[in-house]
Amino acid sequence: MTQHAHAHAHQHSHGHAHHGHGQDADFDWDALAVHLEREAEVQAPAVTAAARWLGGLLDGVPVRRVLDVGSGPGVIAGLLADGFPDAEVVAVDQSAALLERARTRSAGRVGTHRADLPEDFGTLGGAELVWSGNAIHHLGDQQAALTALGATLRPGGVLAVAERGLPARYLPRDLGLGRPGLQARLDAAHEETFTAMRESAPGSVAVVEDWPALLAAAGLVPAGSRTFLVDRPAPLDPATREFLHVQLARRREQFAGLLDADDRAALDALLDRDAPAGILNRPDAFYLAALTVHTARAAGSGH
Structure with missing residues (x-):
């Protein structure tokens, strides 16, 4: 996927698809990686x-083989x-820097494959499970991308696409800073920039x-949609707070x-590292x- 790591980090940091600026020496891949790791760890359950x-x-x-695209x-x-201990799991991304982090953190349990998408869809190889979390929406032709991913499935394989869901909530409606409803206005701004x-x-x-x-138009048989809750009640742990601090700073910018x-001004107050209301x-x-x-499932499973 060309061009969207920087956009992803600054637009919505929702999920873990990050491409573009792969050769940009000025882009802070370490800061992005830490933020993405924290976000994924928050969502891990x-x-x-x-x-x-x-x-x-x-x-x-x-x-036998799982792709995370x-x-x-x-x-x-x-x-x-x-979840699939007997399978070869391969992380697919455009960024060599992020893939290096994937190799290091997995201690050899996860393979890596660098690919520019959509150009390199044909290089991914076959798999019984293809997972793509918040990546497809960064590609211009989403239908073509799903069709290409569907073509990588072996008989009976499943394509799992995590897209949209519900935006995160982490602030009270009236948080004592400015007008009530800040989070809803941030969501509206996000929708505008996402469009x-x-x-x-x-x-x-x-x-x-x-x-x-x-998914059906990609030649697959829909196998159902399910929603999984991420529920971290107050008071929050320090790692999730740090993730939200970076998230709010990106939204402020x-x-x-x-x-x-x-x-x-309310966002500036929330970002004050020392303020009780931060x-x-x-x-x-x-x-x-x-x-x-x-x-959705590829044909040939017997289901």
Whole structure:
């Protein structure tokens, strides 16, 4: 996937697909990797539950190879390796730097494959399970991308696409800073920038984002969608707070032109590392999100 690591990091940092700027010496891959690792670790219980569900869908299909397409630094690839211990699990990403992190953190349990997508779809090889988390929406032609991923499935294999779900909630509606409803306004700003990202993606094709229908149009048999909850109640642990601090800083930077002065001031207060009302210290900060996984099966499974 060309061009979207920087956009991904600054637009929504939702999931773990990161491509583009792979050869950009000025891009801070270490900072991005740490942020992506924290995000994936926050989501880990939901991904582990999703992997168990996928194992049930693949019951009777010997899973020899698993691809994580848009793997970033490989946290989710490692969780898939836990869920499918007898399979070769391969992290696929454009960034050599992030793939190196994946190799290091997995201690040899996860293989890596560098690919520029969509150009390199044909180099991925076959697999019984292909996972793609929040990566497809960065490609201009989402239908063509799903069709290409479907073509990598071996008979009976499953393509699992984690897209959209529900945006994370981590602040009270009235947080005592500025007008109530800051999080909803951040969501609205995100939708505006997300739409602009989709429209500007190379080869962008507008489609109704009905993921089961798109999977069916890719020549696969839809096998169901399920949503997995990420529920970290207050008071939050320090690692999740640090993740949210970076997330809010990115939103402060990206959405500055879409927010009024009061909302920008509220974000500045949330980002104050020493203030009791800051995200690093306030007792009411929580993290609640929903990861939705859409699946479809290749022919030949006997299901």
